Amino acid sequence: MKRPPKDTDESARKVTRRGLILGVSQLGFMGLLALRMRHLQVDQADQYRNLAEENRINTHLLAPARGLIYDRNGKLVAQNQQNYRIVVRREDSRELDAVMERLSKIMEITPEDIARVKKELRNAGPSAPVTIADRLSWEDFAQVAVNAPALPGITPEVGLSRSYPYAHDFAHVVGYVGPVSDYDLSRIDDGDPLLRIPRFQIGKFGLEAKEEKLLRGTAGNKRVEVNATGRIIREIDREEGQPGKALQLTLDANLQSYCLKRLYGQSASAIVVDVSNGDVLACASAPSFDPNKFVQGISVSDYTVLTQDPYRPLASKAVQDRYPPGSTFKMITALAGLEAGVISPQETVRCRGHVEVGGRRFHCWKRAGHGNVNLHNSLKASCDVYYYELAERVGIDRIAEMARRFGYGTKFDIPMSAVSGGLAPDKAWKRERHGAEWLIGDSLNVAIGQGYVLATPIQVAIMSARLATGKSVSPRLVASVDGVPLPHQGGEDLGLNENHLRAVRKAMFGVSNEVGGTGYGSRILEESMRLAGKSGTSQSGNRVVNNADVEWDQRDHALFTGFAPFDAPKYAISVVVEHGGGGSSAAAPILRDIALQALYGGKPPLEAYPSRDRERIQSQQEKLDALDLSVAPSVQDQV
Secondary structure, three states: OOOOHHHHHHHHHHHHHHHHHHHHHHHHHHHHHHHHHHHHHHHOHHHHHHHHHOOOEEEEEEOOOOOOEEOOOOOEEEEEEEEEEEEEEHHHOOOHHHHHHHHHHHOOOOHHHHHHHHHHHHHOOOOOEEEEEOOOOHHHHHHHHHOHHHOOOEEEEEEEEEEOOOHHHHHHHHOEEEEOOHHHHHHOOOOOHHHHOOOOEEEEEOHHHHOHHHHHOEOEEEEEEEOOOOOEEEEEEEEOOEOOOOEEEOOOHHHHHHHHHHOOOOOEEEEEEEOOOOEEEEEEEEOOOOOHHHHHOOOHHHHHHHHHOOOOOOOOHHHHOOEOOHHHHHHHHHHHHHHHOOOOOOOOEEEOOEEEEOOEEEEOOOOOOOEEEOHHHHHHHOOHHHHHHHHHHHOHHHHHHHHHHOOOOOOOOOOOOOOOOOEOOOHHHHHHHHOOOOOHHHHHHHHOOOOOOEEOHHHHHHHHHHHHHOEEEOOEOEEEEOOEEOOOOEEEEOOOOHHHHHHHHHHHHHHHHOOOOOOHHHOOOOHHHOOEEEEEEEOOOOOOOOHHHOOHHHOOEEEEEEEEOOOOOOEEEEEEEOOOOOHHHHHHHHHHHHHHHHHHOOOOOHHHOOHHHHHHHHHHHHHHHOOOOOOOOOHHHHO
16 A cells, blocks of 8 residues: 555655764764774873883882092091892792892802792882892892893893991991881881882981981982893983082091090090180090991991890990089189179188088098188099088079089080980979979088089080180080082170189199199190190999999090190080090090190101100000900990
8 A cells, every 4th residue: 555645755754863873973983983093092002002011111129329428627427338139020020939040059048038038029019129149249230130031021230339448446436227127117208219219228326327318318210121021121311319418517537536536445525625616626436336237237246245145335425425524614603703703713612521511521632731722722632512611602593504504414516326415403303203392402512513414525525615704605516518618607705704714724724734733644744835724523323432442334424525726615525425434534635735736637746745744655655556446345444
């Protein structure tokens, strides 16, 4: 039956509409597909090209050269040496067991080394290098390089390792580096990817630790092409990191070395400070240790020797240890009394060998007494009774305030480990610390540098520098960073009466240059270099009649401090000999020798010494020239 024209037209219109819709849909789909292909091939071409290249190109971190450290005259005290090593990365270690077995046939690899490498690979990033062995001989390194095709994933590298050419001399100041540990990562808030490289070395002690960020530098990287087995085919490009900054110290290597040699055989410390600007020229703690052993990985036996030595070679005694300053504190008590107006330089106090306060007898070191003494003679002969009397008049709070003005109780901002602030006690401190009131007996003890007052050797040296100049000299250890000088701190006037300072300085001159002075036996004959000083004996336990009657570790500490030359001060020095006995006998001769070494810039002429000492000094100088600091004497050899 023939369809009506009307139905035929309607059907044609429907087919046309469907075709149009289908055509438009197809065109739309093709358009979207084209746009997507354009997006992938043009807009995201770089991204997908990089993804493709990662299948054959690896990026490796490059550790930067650590910043060098120099003394004030440009001598290297911390340097970097070539280190032949072999490394592996997790992304290249597909056949680690087989490769390590082959490697063990070329060079000595212990099962412990293999276990360590596997553990470090598990914890390391994909491209972080894990050191299999370092400090290789050239022969072993060359053998690995020649056999590289059979060792896929193993990379021979020439890196840098820290070295300390002066070994013992700067150990307590410069310190040493060591591998990053989990403990280091837990305490360092630093996103530096270098810290994630297993066995990457950072500062562990001393200046190396305190100035770690300056010395570390920033990482570089290199891109290498590898084959399917992980063997490197070629290096594509390299971007070197930025080396760490170079630091120049204020220390003088020659003077530092002399101080350490002069302290040999003692548990002792010595500090030399330039009074004009606070530069620390020497900072020695004896005995010392070889920091190179820590860089290489110190053995258990070597570390045990260091930790069990009663002379404590690992301690930075010059800045860390706190001692009662003994009679070296008497200048502080004297200035507190003079500034308060409770005594004049000419006024005398009668010393009968003791005073009684609160039903307790306080003795002078000279049991027979000194008779009538004024300020000058009290310091010269180190009369205790004079300062007991002064303490009763001036009070502890004024003494403590004067002590703080001269650096006591101050933790100096120098980049060394375990710097201590010492203690300048007063009434408020005792209430807070001990929950008790201050007693007059406490004041008498502090007045002669005993009791609660504590000071580090560097604080005693700074006190002498401030006495010599009347200015707030502060210690500086780093002179410049990458050649840019660092500013000096302090230097403001202390605000003290110059006549009072002169009186104290003159009395210190009497200590070292007048008959009857406690330091007269260690005087300097050369008039242009004469020393002004003060001895001190610090109780380490109960006072004993004779230090020789007790064991070494129960004897008193010996101190001496001073400045030279008296007429135009250049250097302030302090020496502490632990359990050395009397300051005038044990510490003063050492300080005199160090002062002359600093003043002459080297070995002084024998004419600078009293004639009776010259033969002994000449023999001493010859022994010091031949001394090897790596040979440590035992305590029994010395006491």
